[in-house]
Amino acid sequence: MSTGEPEAVDAFEQLGLTSYEAKVFIALHQLGAGTAREVADITDVPRSQVYSVAESLEDRGLLEVQQANPIRYRPVSVEEARDTLRDQFEREQDRAFEYVETVKNEPAGEETQEDIWTVRGRDRVDDRTVDILSQAEERIVFGTRLSELITEPIERALAERAAAGVAVIIVSRREEIKRQFAGVEGVTVEDPPAHRTDDQRSGRIAIADDDGILLSVLGGEGGETAIWSSGSLFATVLIQLIEASDEMQVQ
């Protein structure tokens, strides 16, 4: 069995159920259908609790009740349960963000503030990288040691920008990465400067024009952390520093 029950219970809790609710729901799927006693017998949920827990599950649309003696419970199918939970989730999301939309203010003059931001987590760095790359109007520099850090959306953003006339430069020592972009129109592939120490913990670098930059490192536990800045003087200066050191080839 690939996953244990405790993990499934935990996942259901993340979805908003209590652990009792999760256990009863799972038990009913094992039984097909059953009474409070039968559920209590194969779980550590006290029988007296099954009734109220089942009622709460009924409210959520995850099981149906047979009014008989004893009361019998029947779980809805996995497909129906997933759809029901998904609907509830989407509804709550609409409700939550509707208000946010009405009161939100754009980060006034974000593009002109001297801000360097930190983002943690592989997926979030992916998103921010695409954001940065998509802003470029003239020139992109993108570099990484690891081909798995070039996700499909990033690849698409690079290709899209190249097609729009942006000069795209890919910097890597890795042969597979070089090959990946070798034939693409508007894309140049380069080796990094020889003097640059290829630190094992370096992640990726993305430069857009002279005012957008993202730089990531791989943390201890495999997590990726990036700093980025866009439209700030800080970004401009940082980019100049990085590129100047490239050209000078100083040791």
Add this chain to the structure above:
Amino acid sequence: MSTGEPEAVDAFEQLGLTSYEAKVFIALHQLGAGTAREVADITDVPRSQVYSVAESLEDRGLLEVQQANPIRYRPVSVEEARDTLRDQFEREQDRAFEYVETVKNEPAGEETQEDIWTVRGRDRVDDRTVDILSQAEERIVFGTRLSELITEPIERALAERAAAGVAVIIVSRREEIKRQFAGVEGVTVEDPPAHRTDDQRSGRIAIADDDGILLSVLGGEGGETAIWSSGSLFATVLIQLIEASDEMQVQ
């Protein structure tokens, strides 16, 4: 403003955030970006708590941190936040149901048990109605006073069954409902028996062959509750009772 902040906070809580997390996230969208003090000033979240709450939001991928003095926080866009939450939700759902799939047992002989089940809630009654109708091989009777209780999926199920050779009978007094099905091949439209009291709280009735039935009523607060049975002797008998009374026209 169509919705108040308390409602938005409640919705975020349903999505798994704490009320503090919700308030800080909303406040940061109002500010665009800001420090712990600025957030505390426009919410009732104590300043000293903002730091840890923001850290937790960062872990969830809902905001980014600027390491400066003072620390500044920047919320991710509404679109990115929604995507992030949706991804987390789908991941948890996969994790939760993966285990259920491995251990579930089909409701052994469900079709032969003497079961009447209860389902509550408009949407869930919709689903179960479609299930019942889809089982029919020979004959369907579907009746309702309210045209809004004939949803698009129900209409499709009726049409699909009619096309498959099932004799479909729609029972209603409402002209619009009669018109809706007037021209459809394989569908007959009838008036209900004159003696039948058209109770204001009656909802819909669906009969499939002689062994599937669903009957719903409209509860006090606009909620719909249905009982249904399929493949049971109970269903057969109930159907016979209902149809016999029709034919006899007993007052």
Add this chain to the structure above:
DNA sequence: CATCTGTTGTTACGATCCTACAAACGCCGC
């Protein structure tokens, strides 16, 4: 330079609420 003042970020600690868990109760059929 020393002192005062105000802010920042951190930590600790009750109060409060909800869930998990247990036990007792009335009810009904046998």
Add this chain to the structure above:
DNA sequence: GCGGCGTTTGTAGGATCGTAACAACAGATG
């Protein structure tokens, strides 16, 4: 009475809420 069913009530533990104290630091004042 007896045993199972369904309900109700009560207790313990944990997480969140809310308040407060703390050291570190920056700017102002003398």
